[in-house]
Amino acid sequence: MTGKPSAPTSTQSRRRFLGNIARAAGGACAFGLVVGIFGRQAQSLPAQVLRPPGAGNENDFLAACVRCGLCVRDCPYPTLSLADVAGDIPVGTPYFIARNVPCEMCDDIPCVKACPTNALDSKLTNIDDARMGLAVLIDNETCLNMQGLRCDVCHRVCPLINEAITLEMQHNTRTGAHAIFVPTVHSDKCTGCGKCERACVLDKAAIRVLPRYLAKGSIGEHYRLGWIEKELKGESLVPAVQDMPDRLPFGSTIAPRGPK
Amino acid sequence: MKNNKFPGQDAIASKGWLVAHKWLLLRRASQFFILALFLIGPLTGVWIVKGNLTSSLTLGVLPLSDPFVILQSLSAGHVVAATGLIGAAIVIVFYMLVGGRVYCSFVCPMNLVTDASRWLAKKFDLPKGWQPSRHARLWALGTVMITAMVTGVMAWEMLNPVTMLHRALVYGTSTVWTVALAVFIFDLVVSRRGWCGHLCPMGAFYGLLGRASVLRISAIKRKDCNDCMDCFEVCPEAHVITPALRGADTGTGPVVVSGDCTNCGRCIDVCAKDVFIFTTRFKNEAPEKNEQITDKKPTPQRAA
Numbered sequence: 001m002t003g004k005p006s007a008p009t010s011t012q013s014r015r016r017f018l019g020n021i022a023r024a025a026g027g028a029c030a031f032g033l034v035v036g037i038f039g040r041q042a043q044s045l046p047a048q049v050l051r052p053p054g055a056g057n058e059n060d061f062l063a064a065c066v067r068c069g070l071c072v073r074d075c076p077y078p079t080l081s082l083a084d085v086a087g088d089i090p091v092g093t094p095y096f097i098a099r100n101v102p103c104e105m106c107d108d109i110p111c112v113k114a115c116p117t118n119a120l121d122s123k124l125t126n127i128d129d130a131r132m133g134l135a136v137l138i139d140n141e142t143c144l145n146m147q148g149l150r151c152d153v154c155h156r157v158c159p160l161i162n163e164a165i166t167l168e169m170q171h172n173t174r175t176g177a178h179a180i181f182v183p184t185v186h187s188d189k190c191t192g193c194g195k196c197e198r199a200c201v202l203d204k205a206a207i208r209v210l211p212r213y214l215a216k217g218s219i220g221e222h223y224r225l226g227w228i229e230k231e232l233k234g235e236s237l238v239p240a241v242q243d244m245p246d247r248l249p250f251g252s253t254i255a256p257r258g259p260k
Numbered sequence: 261m262k263n264n265k266f267p268g269q270d271a272i273a274s275k276g277w278l279v280a281h282k283w284l285l286l287r288r289a290s291q292f293f294i295l296a297l298f299l300i301g302p303l304t305g306v307w308i309v310k311g312n313l314t315s316s317l318t319l320g321v322l323p324l325s326d327p328f329v330i331l332q333s334l335s336a337g338h339v340v341a342a343t344g345l346i347g348a349a350i351v352i353v354f355y356m357l358v359g360g361r362v363y364c365s366f367v368c369p370m371n372l373v374t375d376a377s378r379w380l381a382k383k384f385d386l387p388k389g390w391q392p393s394r395h396a397r398l399w400a401l402g403t404v405m406i407t408a409m410v411t412g413v414m415a416w417e418m419l420n421p422v423t424m425l426h427r428a429l430v431y432g433t434s435t436v437w438t439v440a441l442a443v444f445i446f447d448l449v450v451s452r453r454g455w456c457g458h459l460c461p462m463g464a465f466y467g468l469l470g471r472a473s474v475l476r477i478s479a480i481k482r483k484d485c486n487d488c489m490d491c492f493e494v495c496p497e498a499h500v501i502t503p504a505l506r507g508a509d510t511g512t513g514p515v516v517v518s519g520d521c522t523n524c525g526r527c528i529d530v531c532a533k534d535v536f537i538f539t540t541r542f543k544n545e546a547p548e549k550n551e552q553i554t555d556k557k558p559t560p561q562r563a564a
Contacts, residue, residue: 024399027392032403032410039407039415062413063336066329066344067423068315069431073301085428085435090418092427116315116323117333118341 042090047210049095050192052080053103053130054112054120057213064119067092071111071120077104080111098194098209103132105159105193128160133192134215135165135185135207143206148172148180154196154207155183164189165196183207187216265382267490268530275532283525290366298430312430313367314423315347323347328465329423332416335408352469358523360470364456364463365496365524369429370422373440374456377447378496390451394499394520397464404461421455422462457496471519476541477527479505479514484533491527491536501527505535513544 043058045051052071055061071094072080079101083089094111096103105127112120124130135154137143144151145167158165167181183196185207194209230236243256271280278285298316301307310317315325325347333340340348355363364371380386404416417423421439428436443455456463479485482505491505492498500518507513528536 020393024393024395027396028399028403031400032407035404035407035415035419036411038418039411039413042415042418043413059412060338063408064333064338064340066314066325066333066414067417067427068311068325069427070311070315070317072431073307073310082427082431082433084433085424085438091424092417114310114317116311116317116325116341116343116347117330118339118344122341 045090045095045211046088047214048097048099048208049089050098050103050132050194050209050211052094052096052111052120053105053109053127053132053191054115054122054124055132056121058211061119062090062093064117065093066117066119067094068116069094070114070116074110074114076106076110077101079103096194098133098192098197099205100198102194102198103130103191105130105191128189128191130191130193131212133194133209134187134212135190135192135194135196135209136215137183137185137207138210139206142202142204143183144201145181145183146206148174148178150181151201152181152183153199153201157195157199159193159195160189160191164191187212265385267488267493270488270490270532271530273532280529283529287366287524288372291369291372294367295369295429298426302430302432312423313426315344322350324351326423327352327469328462329414329417331465332404332408332414335405336412336414337409355466355469356473358475359473359521360466360468360519361463361522362470362475363466364460365522368422368462369426370440370443370460371456373425373444374447374453377444378453381448381452386448386452388452389449390454392451392454392458394458394497396458397460397467400459401461401464401468416461420462422460453496467519469519470521470523473519474540474542475523476539476544477504477516477521477523477525477536478539478543479516479535480537480539481533481535482506482508482514485535486533488532490530490532494526494530496524496526497521515539515541515544517541517544 039062043062045058051058051061052075056064067082069082069092072082079096080094081096083091083093083095085091089095107127109124109127109130112122112124114120115122137146140146152167155161155165155167164186166184166186168184170180170182172178172180192209192212196207197205197209200207226237245256246254248254268280297309298312301310308319313326314329315323317323323343323346325344327348330340330344330348333344407415421443424439425436425443427433428439447454447456451458479501485505491501495501497518497520500516500521503512503518504514504516523538525538528534528538
C-alpha cells in the first residue's frame with residue numbers, strides 16, 4: 001500500500017523502494033507503540049469514577065464505547081458527563097462520581113436504551129440488576145452509626161433499603177448498655193448507585209462506592225465452609241466425630257468412650 | 261510572474277468575488293450548519309440531533325455512526341449493536357455517493373482549524389516544513405486498527421484530535437482549544453497541511469471510501485486551461501489534479517478519480533476559465549481526437 005514506484009529497474013531504485021517501506025513501517029510501529037501505551041494506561045480508572053449502568057469491565061467498555069454521549073443526553077438527571085480532554089479518565093467516556101451526583105436508578109434505564117453500540121448492555125432491563133460498583137463502609141472510625149449514634153442516613157436513602165443496606169445490631173461496649181446499628185452492605189443486592197455515599201452526612205463520606213473489583217474479596221476456589229456444605233447436603237459430611245484411642249507413655253491407652 | 265500567494269485573483273476579476281468563492285462559502289456554510297445542528301439541542305433544548313459525529317440520533321429516528329470509529333470498535337473485539345452498524349452503513353453509502361473525503365471538507369470541524377493555519381502560513385510565507393509521504397496516513401490507519409486489535413481497546417480514540425474537537429465543542433468542555441491549538445501549530449510550523457493532507461487516519465479511511473465514489477470533479481474543459489496554476493495552488497491535495505488536467509495527451513479521462521480528492525470545489529472557484537465542474541465518475545470518456553492537445557504543456561510543479 002505504500003508508494004508504487006515504476007517497476008524497480010536497478011538495484012538503486014529497489015533499494016530506495018525498500019528503504020521507503022522500512023521507514024514507513026518503522027514510523028507505523030513507533031506510532032502504534034505510543035497509541036498502544038496510551039490505550040493501556042487509560043484502562044486504570046480512578047476508584048471514585050463510576051460507569052453508567054450496564055457497562056462491563058473497563059477493558060470491554062473501552063472497546064465498545066464510541067464516546068458519542070447519547071447516554072449523557074438521555075440521562076434525565078445531571079448524573080452523567082463525558083470526560084474532559086485533560087484528566088485521568090479516558091477522554092470522552094461517560095462517567096459519574098457518586099459523591100457529586102449519584103445514579104437515580106430510573107426504571108426505564110434511558111442511558112442504556114440510548115447506547116448505539118451496546119457498550120451499555122441492552123440485556124440490562126431491570127435497574128436493580130445493575131452493578132456500577134459496590135458500596136463499602138470504608139471508615140468505621142468516623143461513621144456516626146459506628147459510634148453508637150443513630151444517623152442511619154445511608155440506610156434510609158438506599159433505593160433497596162433493607163436489602164442492599166441493612167442495619168445489623170451489635171453490643172455497644174463503650175456504654176455497655178446500648179446498641180450499635182452497623183450499616184452493612186450486601187453485595188448481591190447493591191447496584192452501586194452511590195446514593196448512600198452522596199447522602200453521608202460527614203464532611204468526607206464514610207461509606208463509598210468502589211469498583212467491584214476493588215471492593216470485593218474472593219474466597220479460595222478450594223475453600224469450603226462446613227456449615228454451608230452441611231446445609232447443602234442436608235446432613236454432616238462426615239458420619240460422626242471419631243474418637244481415637246489416646247496413647248499414653250509406657251504402652252497404656254485410654255479407650256475411646258464410644259457412643260453414649 | 262503573477263503572485264500566486266492567494267490564488268483566484270483572475271477568477272475574481274472575471275467572475276466576481278462571490279462566484280469565485282461559491283464553493284468555499286458553501287463549504288463553510290455546511291461546516292457551521294452541521295455544527296449548529298449538534299449545538300441547537302444543548303443550547304436551546306430543542307433536540308434535532310443528539311450525540312456527536314462519532315454517533316448521533318437525528319429527530320429521534322435516524323441513527324448515524326462514524327464507520328471509522330465503529331471499525332475500531334470491531335477491531336478491538338466488541339460486537340457492535342445493530343443501531344451502531346446500521347448508522348455506520350448509512351454513512352458509508354452516503355460517502356460512497358458524494359465522495360469519501362467530503363467528510364473532510366464539508367463536515368469535519370478540524371478543517372476549519374487547518375484551513376486557518378494554512379491561511380496564516382501563506383500570509384507569513386512560512387516554509388512547507390516536514391512533508392511526509394501521502395501514504396503515511398494509510399500506514400497510520402492500518403496501525404490504528406492493529407493497535408485496537410492488540411490492546412483490545414479503541415486506543416486511538418484516547419488521542420484522536422478530530423473526535424476530541426467535535427465532542428469538546430458539542431459537550432462544551434473548557435479545554436476544547438487545546439486540541440485545536442495543537443493541530444493548528446503542527447500545521448503552521450511543523451508541516452504544512454500536515455494533519456489533513458498527510459497524517460490523519462480518519463481522512464485516510466474516508467479517502468478509501470471515496471475511491472469508488474460517484475460524485476467527482478472533472479476538468480471537463482481542460483483544453484481551455486491557461487496554466488495559471490491557481491487550482492494547484494489552492495487544492496489541498498494538489499496531486500489529484502495532474503492526471504485529470506494534464507492527462508489529455510496520455511489518454512487519461514478528465515475526471516479526478518483519486519480518493520484523496522476532498523470534493524471541496526475550490527478548483528472550480530479559482531479557475532477563471534471554468535475548466536472544472538462537478539460530475540459523476542461515469543462521465544470519464546477518453547478524450548476525442550480533436551480534443552488532443554498538440555503542443556505539449558510543461559509539467560506543472562507540484563504545489564503543496
